[in-house]
Amino acid sequence: MRFSLGKLALPVYSVIAFVYLLIPIAYTFAFSFNDSIKTNLIWRGFTLDKWANVCQREGVCEAFGNSVLIGVISTVFATALGTMIAIALVRYRFRFRSSINLLLFLPMATPEVVLGAGLASQFFNLGVQKGTATIIIAHIMFCLSFVVVTVKARVASLDPALEEAGRDLYANPSQVFWKITFPLLMPGIAAAALLSFALSFDDFIITNFNAGADMTFPRYVYTAAARGVPAEANVIGSAVFLLAILIVLATQINGEIKRRRLAKTH
């Protein structure tokens, strides 16, 4: 009896832990259907109204659109720069390697207030007007290291023999890269880009220091929090959540199907 109880303890604990992790998500989702008037604090009844007319609430969709724009531009630049660094770090031996590792790690280890205040001071010293451009500059900076970490793992798992085979067949270096290396790195690059977009989209602290008067979705929520966040913000948050989960699940199921198909053919 004691033995079986001990065996059950860990799974039961894990289920409780997952419930705990998911409670605020469920709450946010539920209150996106709340028939609220101004604030969204008390349950007043079920409605699909907020989902149907999400842009009716002033500022929500503008802030959301701006966040998407910032996220896309930052992701493109951070992914390109980070992928190049990741390839160099795994494929080549060179001096100052440990200094470069440290330089890449530090932005991830620096508290966001420090990054935010530092960049704001620099923009202030240079007389740069804060706005969407300064937010993008900040986001590329803090996404870069996360891209390097993610892509690096993929580069390391790549079999160099495949590229050698390409060279043996007289492919020139750029053909080897675009026909062999790049397609093989694609899953890692895609994961890095998704991570980068998620980080950019959800960032509040660094953005708040470098935004000037420009709104992003997290800034909208933060400003609204003083008066009460409208249900429309929950709609946006829930919709983004559903989309992200769908993308992750689709990737995993796709990977599993490929794995099973490979297992069959071999």
Add this chain to the structure above:
Amino acid sequence: MAFAAFGSQTKPASSKPTKTGKVVIALLAPGLAYLGAFFLTPLFALIMVSLEVPDPAGGYAEYVPGFEIANYGYVISEYLPHILRSFGYALMATVLALLISYPLAYFIGVKARPWPLLQKLMLTLVIAPFFISFLLRTLAWKQLFSNESWIVTTLHAFSLLPPDQYVVGTPFMVVFGLTYNFIPFMTLPLYTSLERLDIRYLEAGADLYASPAKVFRKVTLPLSMPGIISGTLLTFIPIAGDYVNASGDFLGSSETAMIGNVIEANYLQINDYPSASALSVLLMGVILVLVSVYVRKSGTEDLL
């Protein structure tokens, strides 16, 4: 999974260098130059601003370059409670996150090994909170623990909480929120470490008559140390600088203000840039000490 890479220890590549020099520089230069311009120089800008003095001829919130070390003495004496509170909260939340995450990471990484699909699904659940806005999930906890919520009413009804006391605005609520928000940063590196754990070591320990507790203490725990260290760093650092959870509009009150709240208020509201910068430099200094301890223990290759 992208986030699982947080605690990864990529082995040094076995492939021999094929080309060097120009290619490496071309690959590294743009990204490193970017970090130089928008990460390193801002840190120097921060140090410069932290030493500035009020402009004798200027008006409110105007400062000129100076060398006022006394700014540091001022912020330390003025904000010592906030500094201590930040590191205290960060320590508590990190320990709690470790205690909550370890069994979960152990279950996913060791016990669930026979079911890879379940493992993936559980990892997705661990990072699920990342997909909903950080601010919205923090506000959700605020509502769940609000003064009119059933949790607080129940606590009052059973006299577990004095009638004039509430939960939101207390240090408990802030530490609760910090712990919740940063648990994935702890669970993922722990998972990466435990996932690699060779079960045969555990069996060997048991074969040599070690009790399960002793096997855990002598085998599992030391082997998962890299995950514990990187998880601790990845939670402690952002928590120490956080100002959303402790903010009065979220889970805290003026009695729970942390360094982040002081920096934000000084920088964006009172426009006392030197004080805000001096505090940021102090915070960065503590973080650098922590990182250097880590580097001395595990080297730089494991950082990324």
